[in-house]
Amino acid sequence: xxxxxxxxxxxxxxxxxxxxxxxxxxxxxxxxxxxxxxxxxxxxxxxxxxxxxxxxxxxxxxxxxxxxxxxxxxxxxxxxxxxxxxxxxxxxxxxxxxxxxxxxxxxxxxxxxxxxxxxxxxxxxxxxxxxxxxxxxxxxxxxxxxxxxxxxxxxxxxxxxxxxxxxxxxxxxxxxxxxxxxxxxxxxxxxxxxxxxxxxxxxxxxxxxxxxxxxxxxxxxxxxxxxxxxxxxxxxxxxxxxxxxxxxxxxxxxxxxxxxxxxxxxxxxxxxxxxxxxxxxxxxxxxxxxxxxxxxxxxxxxxxxxxxxxxxx
Amino acid sequence: xxxxxxxxxxxxxxxxxxxxxxxxxxxxxxxxxxxxxxxxxxxxxxxxxxxxxxxxxxxxxxxxxxxxxxxxxxxxxxxxxxxxxxxxxxxxxxxxxxxxxxxxxxxxxxxxxxxxxxxxxxxxxxxxxxxxxxxxxxxxxxxxxxxxxxxxxxxxxxxxxxxxxxxxxxxxxxxxxxxxxxxxxxxxxxxxxxxxxxxxxxxxxxxxxxxxxxxxxxxxxxxxxxxxxxxxxxxxxxxxxxxxxxxxxxxxxxxxxxxxxxxxxxxxxxxxxxxxxxxxxxxxxxxxxxxxxxxxxxxxxxxxxxxxxxxxx
DNA sequence: TTTATCATGACATTAGTTGTCATGTTTTAT
DNA sequence: ATAAAACATGACAACTAATGTCATGATAAA
Numbered sequence: 001x002x003x004x005x006x007x008x009x010x011x012x013x014x015x016x017x018x019x020x021x022x023x024x025x026x027x028x029x030x031x032x033x034x035x036x037x038x039x040x041x042x043x044x045x046x047x048x049x050x051x052x053x054x055x056x057x058x059x060x061x062x063x064x065x066x067x068x069x070x071x072x073x074x075x076x077x078x079x080x081x082x083x084x085x086x087x088x089x090x091x092x093x094x095x096x097x098x099x100x101x102x103x104x105x106x107x108x109x110x111x112x113x114x115x116x117x118x119x120x121x122x123x124x125x126x127x128x129x130x131x132x133x134x135x136x137x138x139x140x141x142x143x144x145x146x147x148x149x150x151x152x153x154x155x156x157x158x159x160x161x162x163x164x165x166x167x168x169x170x171x172x173x174x175x176x177x178x179x180x181x182x183x184x185x186x187x188x189x190x191x192x193x194x195x196x197x198x199x200x201x202x203x204x205x206x207x208x209x210x211x212x213x214x215x216x217x218x219x220x221x222x223x224x225x226x227x228x229x230x231x232x233x234x235x236x237x238x239x240x241x242x243x244x245x246x247x248x249x250x251x252x253x254x255x256x257x258x259x260x261x262x263x264x265x266x267x268x269x270x271x272x273x274x275x276x277x278x279x280x281x282x283x284x285x286x287x288x289x290x291x292x293x294x295x296x297x298x299x300x301x302x303x304x305x306x307x308x309x310x311x312x313x
Numbered sequence: 314x315x316x317x318x319x320x321x322x323x324x325x326x327x328x329x330x331x332x333x334x335x336x337x338x339x340x341x342x343x344x345x346x347x348x349x350x351x352x353x354x355x356x357x358x359x360x361x362x363x364x365x366x367x368x369x370x371x372x373x374x375x376x377x378x379x380x381x382x383x384x385x386x387x388x389x390x391x392x393x394x395x396x397x398x399x400x401x402x403x404x405x406x407x408x409x410x411x412x413x414x415x416x417x418x419x420x421x422x423x424x425x426x427x428x429x430x431x432x433x434x435x436x437x438x439x440x441x442x443x444x445x446x447x448x449x450x451x452x453x454x455x456x457x458x459x460x461x462x463x464x465x466x467x468x469x470x471x472x473x474x475x476x477x478x479x480x481x482x483x484x485x486x487x488x489x490x491x492x493x494x495x496x497x498x499x500x501x502x503x504x505x506x507x508x509x510x511x512x513x514x515x516x517x518x519x520x521x522x523x524x525x526x527x528x529x530x531x532x533x534x535x536x537x538x539x540x541x542x543x544x545x546x547x548x549x550x551x552x553x554x555x556x557x558x559x560x561x562x563x564x565x566x567x568x569x570x571x572x573x574x575x576x577x578x579x580x581x582x583x584x585x586x587x588x589x590x591x592x593x594x595x596x597x598x599x600x601x602x603x604x605x606x607x608x609x610x611x612x613x614x615x616x617x618x619x620x621x622x623x624x625x626x
Numbered sequence: 627t628t629t630a631t632c633a634t635g636a637c638a639t640t641a642g643t644t645g646t647c648a649t650g651t652t653t654t655a656t
Numbered sequence: 657a658t659a660a661a662a663c664a665t666g667a668c669a670a671c672t673a674a675t676g677t678c679a680t681g682a683t684a685a686a
Contacts (some may be wrong), residue, residue, distance in 0.1 A: 002673090003642090003643070003673095004317055012425075016425065021661085021662065021663090022662080022663070023661095023662085031644080031645090032644065032645050032646075033645095033663095034644075034645065034646075034647095034665095035643080035644055035645075037663075037664070037665085038643085038644085041664095046385075047385070052662085052663055052664085053652090053653085053662080053663080054651070054652040054653060054661095054662065054663055054664090055651090055652045055653020055654060055660095055661070055662055055663080056652090056653055056654045056655070056659095056660060056661040056662060057653075057654065057655090057661075057662075058652080058653070058654090058661075058662045058663065059661095059662070059663085060663085064387055065387045065388055065389050066387060066388040066425070066428070067385055067386070067387055067388075068385065068386050068387070068388065068391055068420070068423045068424065069423050070383030070384060070385050071383060071384060071386065071419055071420065071423060072359075072360070072380055072381065072383050072419075073380070073381050073384065073416065073419070074377055074378045074379060074380055074381070074412075075378055075379040075380075075381065076378050076409070076412045077412045077415060077416045077419075078381055079409065079412070080409035080412035080413045080416060081394060081397070081416060083408065083409050083413075084394070084397040084398050084400065084401055084409075084413065085397050087397065087400045087401055087441075087488070088397055088400055095396065096389070096392065096393035096396050096397075099387075099389045099390045099392070099393035100393045100394075100396075100397065102390060103386065103390045103393060103394060106384055106385075106386070106390075107381070107384065110381045110382050110384060111381065112329065112379070115379070118461075121461045121462075122461065124485070124528035124529065124530055125457075125460045125461045125483075125484075125485040125486065125528050125529060126457065126460075126461070126485060126486055126487065126529070127485065127486075127487035127488070127529045127530065127533070128400075128487065128488045128489075129487045129488065129489040129533070130489075131561075135557070135558075135563070144438075144439065147438045147439075148431075148434045148435065148438045148439075160551060160554070170438075171438075172437070172438040172439060172440065173438065173439055173440075174439065174440035174441065174442045175400075175440070175441045175442065176441075176442040176443075177490070179558070215437035215438050216437065216438060216439070216440045217437055217440065220440070220442070277590070277593075277594035280590070280593055280594060280618065281590035281593060281594070283614050283617045283618060283621075284617055284621060287621060288622075295622050298618055298622065299618065299619055299622055301593075301596055301615075301618075302614075302615035302616075302618040302619050303615075303619070304596045304597055305593065305596060305611055305612065305615040306612055306615050306616070306619075308596070308597060308600060309601075309608050309611070309612055315642090316642095316673090316674070334630085334631070334632090335631080335632075336630090336631085344675080344676090345675065345676050345677075346676095347634095347675075347676065347677075347678095348674080348675055348676075350632075350633070350634085351674085351675085354633095365631085365632055365633085366631080366632080366683095366684085367631065367632055367633090367682070367683040367684060368629095368630070368631055368632080368682090368683045368684025368685060369628095369629060369630045369631060369683090369684055369685040369686065370630075370631075370684080370685065370686090371630075371631040371632065371683080371684070371685090372630095372631070372632085373632085
């Protein structure tokens with residue numbers, strides 16, 4: 001077996017095991033201890049952060065996290081990674097911030113001048129715009145971690161009525177329009193609710209779960225309706241355009257040949273309050289026919305507005 | 314010099330030069346032609362797509378694009394790349410689609426089982442939501458290319474009034490809410506306008522530019538208030554909470570000791586229409602005092618609502 | 627037909643790698 | 657204090673791999 005292959009095997013073995021002695025490697029790969037020392041010198045020269053402890057109970061320790069075998073990328077592939085990173089640029093808080101920085105550095109350094117120019121151009125001529133929030137989301141990383149590790153959360157949360165304590169089972173975390181959201185099952189209210197990660201004031205504790213639960217992708221796909229009511233709306237072209245931008249309605253918009261549209265879809269009763277502002281904004285661009293409750297709510301709101309500004313009838 | 318280093322040098326030389334003879338490499342690196350043949354066999358075994366043409370004027374040709382030297386990533390760094398890719402998932406049309414796929418494959422294959430699990434989790438528990446557009450953007454790649462290469466564009470464009478021909482100088486391309494936009498200087502109208510890439514019907518021709526122009530980042534930064542009007546609003550606690558969630562107002566909200574708040578800030582006249590729906594939604598939680606135009610617009614809207622639903626006074 | 631290429635094999639020479647042994651040093655358990 | 661378990665390093669012979677030289681063949685274009 002070639003030296004390169006052997007070095008690679010040892011690199012993988014070492015970075016997986018973290019702490020080991022030269023003898024262990026020698027036994028594992030059937031080579032002499034002297035050779036192991038030489039190999040480790042080579043790996044160290046190649047940049048693997050490894051250090052040795054002398055004496056009894058000593059041995060080698062790999063500092064960094066696990067390494068992948070070296071990977072060959074084409075220039076275009078490198079550019080595509082920078083392109084993807086570009087899409088994260090307008091987020092204020094990001095997990096993997098440090099890692100993304102170091103990947104970018106490693107790649108950029110290996111590029112030839114010409115390709116560096118291309119990356120610079122991608123960086124300055126392509127953007128993924130988000131509202132640049134000044135809202136801090138300090139608990140994003142912790143929340144993500146809990147979601148990924150399938151852990152329940154006890155947390156302090158800033159609700160409409162002030163600070164409350166919640167006990168939830170996260171489904172996942174998603175970003176939209178520069179904000180991070182946390183769909184989760186609320187044990188108190190016994191249903192899935194949507195939280196905003198920036199409104200989480202503190203995570204009190206987490207607890208493991210042994211069974212599998214829904215993930216965000218499934219959640220996006222399986223919107224559960226407990227108290228169905230029929231939402232029936234006629235839309236102008238502009239109405240169609242705007243409803244298409246609303247996650248919960250997007251799939252329900254039926255577009256006619258002339259560009260106008262209709263929504264005729266069961267929604268949960270709880271969603272009425274949520275969709276009211278949208279139809280309020282749309283005004284004549286959306287004519288709600290059902291449910292009556294939505295119409296009443298809109299009219300009440302409109303009357304309130306007129307009253308405040310002294311135009312009440 | 315070690316064989317590995319030499320092979321790497323040749324890999325870089327070869328993938329930069331694309332076409333060459335064994336003699337050229339031999340001269341360049343002061344090695345024998347026989348060794349070059351052996352090296353090329355090695356590179357070919359390593360997966361470099363290279364082929365030879367026999368006979369006079371023959372030589373080697375590297376098929377793929379330029380290669381980067383092998384890069385060592387940590388597992389966490391690999392995960393961060395998948396995280397970034399995740400943010401592109403809800404876009405329908407993407408440049409670098411193929412490259413992103415092959416990067417993902419290369420990385421995923423090199424991961425150990427445990428890390429594969431982590432990537433799978435990032436993929437299923439984290440999302441960057443966009444309205445999943447059903448609109449096709451076939452010319453995205455071409456438009457991007459022209460923007461990156463600082464080229465002017467003559468194009469057929471689908472405007473409100475039908476198909477028109479435009480002559481523009483692109484500033485860049487950006488994505489927002491699942492759609493791609495092209496801010497560009499319009500030579501006919503002599504000002505910067507915003508185009509939608511999905512409405513570009515065809516690119517007729519492009520022309521080089523030798524001077525530098527604005528890029529998207531600069532353009533985002535150069536937002537100026539042309540017609541300032543005073544926005545003066547009193548907010549309840551709930552009003553404060555909601556205004557804090559709106560990017561454009563966020564910084565302008567002054568919070569009082571009792572939790573209520575005030576907005577008193579100059580905004581552009583054009584923004585009135587934009588902020589109307591917000592204050593409409595807030596109802597009694599926001600009392601707009603200035604500008605009158607905003608109040609009128611809100612009342613008009615409210616009256617429209619009542620009229621549509623048959624509650625007009 | 628000649629020339630410029632790649633392709634491959636044989637073989638001596640050179641360079642690099644490995645194992646063995648020796649000698650040190652450092653740390654910890656006994 | 658001593659022994660044991662670890663790393664560190666050097667010397668050198670034995671082994672293995674890489675290289676250059678030469679030879680032969682194939683292919684395609686001038």
